[in-house]
Amino acid sequence: MRSASQRLEDRTIKAQQLRRRVGITPAREEAEQAFLDAAERLLVSVGYAGITTRKLAEEAGLNHGLVHYYFGSMQELLLQVLERYTDRLISRQREMYAADMPFIEKWRTAMSYLDEDNVSGYAKIWYELQALGWNDPDIRKRVAKVDQAWASVVTEAFDRAMTEYDLDRDQFPLNAVVALVATFNVGMHLRMLSGIRTGHRELLDWIDRWLQELERRKPKRKAAS
Amino acid sequence: MRSASQRLEDRTIKAQQLRRRVGITPAREEAEQAFLDAAERLLVSVGYAGITTRKLAEEAGLNHGLVHYYFGSMQELLLQVLERYTDRLISRQREMYAADMPFIEKWRTAMSYLDEDNVSGYAKIWYELQALGWNDPDIRKRVAKVDQAWASVVTEAFDRAMTEYDLDRDQFPLNAVVALVATFNVGMHLRMLSGIRTGHRELLDWIDRWLQELERRKPKRKAAS
DNA sequence: GCTCGTCTTGGTCAAATGACCAAATATCAC
DNA sequence: GTGATATTTGGTCATTTGACCAAGACGAGC
Structure with a gap:
């Protein structure tokens, strides 16, 4: 098992990669926008406190694992x-x-x-x-x-x-x-x-x-x- | 075990008793006010989405079981x-x-x-x-x-x-x-x-x-x- | 000082949550 | 085609949550 600090480092690297946004494919871009659209709809219907990764993924019609893969955290998504x-x-x-x-x-x-x-x-x-x-x-x-x-x-x-x-x-x-x-x-x-x-x-x-x-x-x- | 409907009925009765508020002792009144005070402090420090029964009880210095005993639900407390x-x-x-x-x-x-x-x-x-x-x-x-x-x-x-x-x-x-x-x-x-x-x-x-x-x-x- | 009803305590429980991951799959360069 | 890389899937995990409750403590009235 990886140590906590190792995993933290991994995450930092991943976050940097996400931040650079190199070579984003159109499909991924579309999926990310779908998440952002879904988040807006949920803000309207239930408010920010009611948004969870799973509800968001369902609303966007996408897999819930992608929320963290694309955005790293809910905070970043919002x-x-x-x-x-x-x-x-x-x-x-x-x-x-x-x-x-x-x-x-x-x-x-x-x-x-x-x-x-x-x-x-x-x-x-x-x-x-x-x-x-x-x-x-x-x-x-x-x-x-x-x-x-x-x-x-x-x-x-x-x-x-x-x-x-x-x-x-x-x-x-x-x-x-x-x-x-x-x-x-x-x-x-x-x-x-x-x-x-x-x-x-x-x-x-x-x-x-x-x-x-x-x-x-x-x-x-x-x-x- | 009680049936779901039975338990629902119990809850309704309890809610009515709470609503009538017959014979509230000064100690209980004080405790309830302490919860309301604590809730106000938490609204200031973390916002409504960050209030949970346990955090509230800790802030009030009271047992977390009391939140539901006194108020029936978080919604009612707020x-x-x-x-x-x-x-x-x-x-x-x-x-x-x-x-x-x-x-x-x-x-x-x-x-x-x-x-x-x-x-x-x-x-x-x-x-x-x-x-x-x-x-x-x-x-x-x-x-x-x-x-x-x-x-x-x-x-x-x-x-x-x-x-x-x-x-x-x-x-x-x-x-x-x-x-x-x-x-x-x-x-x-x-x-x-x-x-x-x-x-x-x-x-x-x-x-x-x-x-x-x-x-x-x-x-x-x-x-x- | 005993009894009976109320209050308080410290749990338990199922559900939900954010975060994370291994494995499967797709895509692309060569 | 083949290997390398990136994406997607369908989980798992430790926590946290609201709700609820049994059992004991407490106190008012006798």
């Missing part, structure tokens, strides 16, 4: 779920705010994602991973990083919006506004996950009316030069 | 943790907003709870329980109920504040404002739990300046009649 998910999240966010349309339309698009299905499905993945992060420094670190990326996208969008609407930057400090939007966003999601809807309609309408008012007062622009 | 916690939360909230002081002072008191220690300690309990609720209808139902109680306290406080500051209720719809404050509150907490601090200072200062402005413009009141 970290990869987080990275894949947040990469997509950020690029989608970037794409939306980059579009060439009046700010109010971008805002309305963003708000359209606050519907029942999206929150209890797609968004729940994100909050399950965050909840996991409250008790896991690695995950938490990544979450904080993603927030930075999100903030930089939103900051740029709001910076342009404030020019678009000619808002006084002393009266509306950009960073404070972005932070408010961030808390608003997170707060809406979290309340919805807990089944709370009180005042949401009123709040969304209020904000929309405010934006409409800004639209009305919008300084006329010259046609694009 | 529900009681939630109820005790939220009862205290609401009454503290009520007390604070009931005090006779300018609104700005109440607000500042509320914001003073957004410090590092309180969020990563006391508040974490609340969010761990909410995260549990995302995958547990019983818990979620209770969470939604607590939000209603919270909202009614805050609504009343803001109603008076709007009179105090003579704010236009068309321009600031009460329910929308309360919902905004709710999302702000939840959002701040959640971001802090994920280690995010970006823009928080700026946001809090912005709000405070806004309230200061309202204080300055505050209509003079006659001395109490």
